Amino acid sequence: MTERDLAERICLRVMKELSKPLIPIEASGRHVHLRRDDLDVLFGRGHKLTHRGDLSQPGQFSCEERVRVVGPKGEFSSVIILGPERPRTQIEISLTDANILGVNAPIRLSGDTFGTPGIRIVGPAGKVETDDGVIAAKRHIHMTLEDAASYGVRDGQIVSVKIYGERGTTFHDVVLRVSPKFATYMHIDYDEANACAFTKGMMGFLEV
Ligand SMILES: [Zn+2]
Structure with missing residues (x-):
């Protein structure tokens, strides 16, 4: 593989990663x-x-x-x-x-x-x-109907959320809860927050 091919492949991978929906995270x-x-x-x-x-x-x-x-x-x-x-x-x-x-x-x-x-x-x-x-x-994502429709996901679906940072982590078995009464946020507890060195305003990439 030439250097150019490699650069292109990395670039595509980064673009694919960045095109995943970003979910704001809150620690309860x-x-x-x-x-x-x-x-x-x-x-x-x-x-x-x-x-x-x-x-x-x-x-x-x-x-x-x-x-x-x-x-x-x-x-x-x-x-x-x-x-x-x-x-x-x-x-x-x-x-x-x-x-x-x-x-x-x-x-x-x-x-x-x-x-x-x-x-x-x-x-x-x-x-x-x-x-x-x-x-x-249980870790979960609250999601609006609009976001669920645009991300192609449904209520009750089990998804993963990938977090980048000093303690990069992927949370699996995240339950998606879709309702018109919700705002889109992922909720984790303090054990999970510490596991990913959570800081306020952190976002995760939704993986389905
Ligand atoms: Zn919640």
């Missing part, structure tokens, strides 16, 4: 979603969550309120609550957090809490022992 720290009656117990009857800041997903927000999450082995104070209220209380932690707490958190998509372990949550007005709801969030 440990957090709790609360259902109404748990919120009543933890913060007092009728307590309304205090809006602190909007999240990337429309209608989702971080709250001023904090809780303590207590496991059999360890605990975390000052765990953030994400609003709005949910039909079921859900505690999203990393696998490192799960080790510290001493719970076996299965890797699940948000909302899929059947058969997951429960945990103790302590607020200023009381405490709850949840029956279930502890998960390590």
Whole structure:
């Protein structure tokens, strides 16, 4: 192969790589979603969550309120609550957090809490022992209908996301979630964020 052929081949490869869709990535720290009656117990009857800041997903927000999450082995104070209220209380932690707490958190998509372990949550007005709801969030991409159509992907599809950098990584088994209610972002937890030396504003290439 001549030098020119080689240069052309490399150039084509780079162009192919760069033509892949770029997905903005966000890292989610440990957090709790609360259902109404748990919120009543933890913060007092009728307590309304205090809006602190909007999240990337429309209608989702971080709250001023904090809780303590207590496991059999360890605990975390000052765990953030994400609003709005949910039909079921859900505690999203990393696998490192799960080790510290001493719970076996299965890797699940948000909302899929059947058969997951429960945990103790302590607020200023009381405490709850949840029956279930502890998960390590399965990595996923929220995507608009428009982006899904333009990238030729569909809801529920399993994709990979390649990240370049000092700790270049490809995340496999990423679940695509397509909804008109979403904005296009990939969500990873802090274990995954550290695995790719995540920095704010990082983007990944979508591979299907
Ligand atoms: Zn998410």
